[in-house]
Amino acid sequence: MEAITDNVPSLLRETSLFSAWPEALLDSLLKHSKTVHLGSGDILFVEKATANAFYLVLSGRIHLIAAAATGQEKIVEIIQENDLFAEAVAFLGGCYPVTAAAEGSTTVLEIPLALFLEILEQRPQLMRQMLARLSMRLHFLVKELRQLSVESAEQRLVSYLLDLCPVLDAAAVVELPAKKSAVAARLGLTPETFSRLLARLREAGLITVNRRVLDIPDPRALQCWAAGHSS
Amino acid sequence: MEAITDNVPSLLRETSLFSAWPEALLDSLLKHSKTVHLGSGDILFVEKATANAFYLVLSGRIHLIAAAATGQEKIVEIIQENDLFAEAVAFLGGCYPVTAAAEGSTTVLEIPLALFLEILEQRPQLMRQMLARLSMRLHFLVKELRQLSVESAEQRLVSYLLDLCPVLDAAAVVELPAKKSAVAARLGLTPETFSRLLARLREAGLITVNRRVLDIPDPRALQCWAAGHSS
DNA sequence: CGCGAGATTGATCGCCCTCAAGGTAAGTGG
DNA sequence: CCACTTACCTTGAGGGCGATCAATCTCGCG
Numbered sequence: 001m002e003a004i005t006d007n008v009p010s011l012l013r014e015t016s017l018f019s020a021w022p023e024a025l026l027d028s029l030l031k032h033s034k035t036v037h038l039g040s041g042d043i044l045f046v047e048k049a050t051a052n053a054f055y056l057v058l059s060g061r062i063h064l065i066a067a068a069a070t071g072q073e074k075i076v077e078i079i080q081e082n083d084l085f086a087e088a089v090a091f092l093g094g095c096y097p098v099t100a101a102a103e104g105s106t107t108v109l110e111i112p113l114a115l116f117l118e119i120l121e122q123r124p125q126l127m128r129q130m131l132a133r134l135s136m137r138l139h140f141l142v143k144e145l146r147q148l149s150v151e152s153a154e155q156r157l158v159s160y161l162l163d164l165c166p167v168l169d170a171a172a173v174v175e176l177p178a179k180k181s182a183v184a185a186r187l188g189l190t191p192e193t194f195s196r197l198l199a200r201l202r203e204a205g206l207i208t209v210n211r212r213v214l215d216i217p218d219p220r221a222l223q224c225w226a227a228g229h230s231s
Numbered sequence: 232m233e234a235i236t237d238n239v240p241s242l243l244r245e246t247s248l249f250s251a252w253p254e255a256l257l258d259s260l261l262k263h264s265k266t267v268h269l270g271s272g273d274i275l276f277v278e279k280a281t282a283n284a285f286y287l288v289l290s291g292r293i294h295l296i297a298a299a300a301t302g303q304e305k306i307v308e309i310i311q312e313n314d315l316f317a318e319a320v321a322f323l324g325g326c327y328p329v330t331a332a333a334e335g336s337t338t339v340l341e342i343p344l345a346l347f348l349e350i351l352e353q354r355p356q357l358m359r360q361m362l363a364r365l366s367m368r369l370h371f372l373v374k375e376l377r378q379l380s381v382e383s384a385e386q387r388l389v390s391y392l393l394d395l396c397p398v399l400d401a402a403a404v405v406e407l408p409a410k411k412s413a414v415a416a417r418l419g420l421t422p423e424t425f426s427r428l429l430a431r432l433r434e435a436g437l438i439t440v441n442r443r444v445l446d447i448p449d450p451r452a453l454q455c456w457a458a459g460h461s462s
Numbered sequence: 463c464g465c466g467a468g469a470t471t472g473a474t475c476g477c478c479c480t481c482a483a484g485g486t487a488a489g490t491g492g
Numbered sequence: 493c494c495a496c497t498t499a500c501c502t503t504g505a506g507g508g509c510g511a512t513c514a515a516t517c518t519c520g521c522g
Contacts, residue, residue, distance in 0.1 A: 066377035074380040076373060088369050091362040097373045127358040131322040134365040138319050141372040142307060142328045146297035148379045149305040149419040153478070180501070188380040193478060195502055211487090384510065411469070424510055426470055442519095 008035070008109060011058060015084055017133055021126070025119055033111045038102035045086075047099045053110045054086040060106025061178060064098045075185040078103075078177050088134055089113075103178055148188055156187050157197050158226035161207070161216065168219040176212045239266070239340060242289060246315055248364055252357070256350055264342045269333035276317075278330045284341045285317040291337025292409060295329045306416040309334075309408050319365055320344075334409055379419055387418050388428050389457035392438070392447065399450040407443045 012018045012026060035058065038044060044055065047067065055062070062079040076098055079085045089096060120126050147156050160183075164174040176183050184194035201207045206222045208215040216222060243249045243257060266289065269275060275286065278298065286293070293310040307329055310316045320327060351357050378387050391414075395405040407414050415425035432438045437453045439446040447453060 066373065066381065068377065068381040068386075072381040074377060076376060088366050091359070091366040092370070094370075097370050121355065121359070124352065124355050124358060127355060127362065128322070128352070131358065131361060131365065134362065134369065135319050135322040137369060138365065138372065139323070139325075139328050141369065141376060142297065144376055145307060145372060145379065146299065146305060148376065150297065150299040150303040155299075179499095190479060191501075192480085192503085196478095199502080410467095421511060422469075423471085423512085427510090430470080 008058070011082055012056065012109075014082055015056065017084055017087065017129060020129065025123075029111060029115060029119065032115050033109055036108050036110050038106045038108065040102060040104050042102045042106075044100040044102065044108065045096050047097065048095050051086065051089040051094060051096050051113060053112050054084065054089070054116070055100070056084050056109040056111065057081050058107040058109055061103040062106060062108065063101050063103055063178075063182065065101060066098050073185065074188060075182060078182065078186055080177060087116075087130075088137060091117075103182060152229075153187070153189055153193055154197055154200070154229060155226050157189075157194070157201075158222055160187055161214065162219055162223060164214075165216060165219045168223065170219075171215070171217045172219060173213060173215050176214065179212070239264075239289065242313055243287060243340075245313055246287065248315055248318065248360060251360065256354075260342060260346060260350065263346050264340055267339050267341050269337045269339065271333060271335050273333045273337075275331040275333065275339065276327050278328065279326050282317065282320040282325060282327050282344060284343050285315065285320070285347070286331070287315050287340040287342065288312050289338040289340055292334040293337060293339065294332050294334055294409075294413065296332060297329050304416065305419060306413060309413065309417055311408060318347075318361075319368060322348075334413060383460075384418070384420055384424060385428055385431070385460060386457050388420075388425070388432075389453055391418055392445065393450055393454060395445075396447060396450045399454065401450075402446070402448045403450060405445050405447065407445065410443070 008030060012030070013021075018026060036044070038060070044062065045051075047065075057079050059081055061081070062085065064076045064079065064085065066074050066076050068074075077085075086096060086100070120130065147159060151159070161174070162168065164176075165172040178186075180194060180198075181191040184191045187194065189197075198207070198209055201222070202209055204225065206216070206218070206225060208217075239261060240257060243261070244252075249257060267275070269291070275293065276282075278296075288310050290312055292312070293316065295307045295310065295316065297305045297307050299305075308316075317327060317331070351361065378390060382390070392405065393399065395407075396403040409417075411425060411429075412422040415422045418425065420428075429438070429440055432453070433440055435456065437447070437449070437456060439448075
């Protein structure tokens with residue numbers, strides 16, 4: 001546990017938001033932060049709860065979940081290690097728009113919003129960075145919105161796989177960031193449909209599947225194939 | 232035309248973003264802005280084009296459209312008179328994530344991003360307001376995302392109608408903000424499905440429809456009915 | 463009146479969900 | 493080492509929602 005805690009300053013510095021922060025500010029922020037350990041499925045915060053802090057994933061993964069009255073759930077985003085989340089709520093003093101749950105054993109750093117805002121208030125450049133961050137998230141969400149509304153399940157899956165590829169011009173071996181049922185939820189699909197789609201791509205010779213690891217010999221071909229299937 | 236131009240300062244001041252700006256700053260921003268007139272269907276900017284300005288709708292309506300490779304289109308948002316749009320792209324120096332098209336004859340004020348950023352850079356409080364604005368948009372998009380992925384067409388329609396009601400506790404007469412086919416696209420539906428859903432609600436005695444004007448005698452009943460239909 | 467855009471209604475189809483039944487690993491205790 | 497368990501994934505059959513195609517209707521307008 002100490003090992004992780006000692007690591008925190010360097011981890012924080014690796015995030016795009018904090019990379020340019022002066023040492024002193026980071027330290028004072030860390031003094032008022034604390035690590036939280038979560039078991040599999042544990043809830044970090046629930047939708048509509050008052051937001052007092054935002055978080056950095058130190059190890060494990062966090063699912064951001066939007067639930068409907070019917071009990072159906074959609075995973076809005078899967079937060080990986082060393083990623084910040086929920087930092088955007090800070091500026092409304094409001095509540096969390098989603099529920100955050102741990103996948104597997106997970107450790108997060110809890111950073112109080114009040115102090116963060118206080119520091120930000122006095123550092124225009126930092127504000128500028130926050131604006132850029134939020135702007136990026138906006139673009140991400142707009143893209144998601146488009147994909148959900150106008151693309152088929154297969155096109156969404158292909159887009160998702162292509163996003164995992166570091167480059168499109170060379171063969172790639174990618175690992176799914178979570179168990180398949182969770183990735184399915186992330187894509188707005190049932191596990192059954194997800195499985196069937198993977199099978200289709202496999203039968204078409206576009207990918208090979210090994211547990212959580214996918215081999216994509218020709219990303220471009222995958223891209224074209226999905227486009228051709230819209231007709 | 233002069234009449235509209237003369238009106239601009241007061242219109243700008245009515246927007247949440249500019250309401251607290253000093254007169255002098257608004258004036259200098261206005262000096263470098265210009266009004267643009269659009270006919271029905273005219274394109275203001277296209278997706279992926281480099282962003283040099285953001286806009287305020289002076290009269291008419293603007294559709295923000297996300298298109299897929301297949302030619303299908305989804306209206307992400309319908310911008311009303313006196314609303315700002317595309318202000319969020321400023322902080323990435325990037326490109327527009329959607330296409331903007333006029334619905335009917337429309338006039339917009341084009342505000343250059345560069346100058347806006349310059350002013351913002353020197354006014355931390357203004358930055359803070361921008362952050363709050365972006366945060367609100369993030370919440371809006373997350374809500375949209377949830378609705379698209381986990382709610383049925385009927386639930387989405389009802390949510391949309393309820394959003395148009397000023398209060399839920401009293402009867403409301405609301406006007407659709409655009410022609411029905413455009414509202415359908417906004418909800419991710421075809422005009423046919425939209426029409427059928429309205430008919431269903433009408434037959435259930437929950438609304439009456441007159442051209443673009445809807446009468447909702449009991450919003451609460453509408454809300455409950457949609458919830459009950461999830462089973 | 464005749465025209466045309468938008469709205470409605472009907473018939474049919476396909477995608478994806480649901481429900482249900484195996485299948486395939488990993489871990490457990492004998 | 494091997495049944496047994498458990499979690500996860502896969503595969504199959506069937507159904508429903510919403511899209512598509514097509515015909516009719518309404519209304520504003522020249």
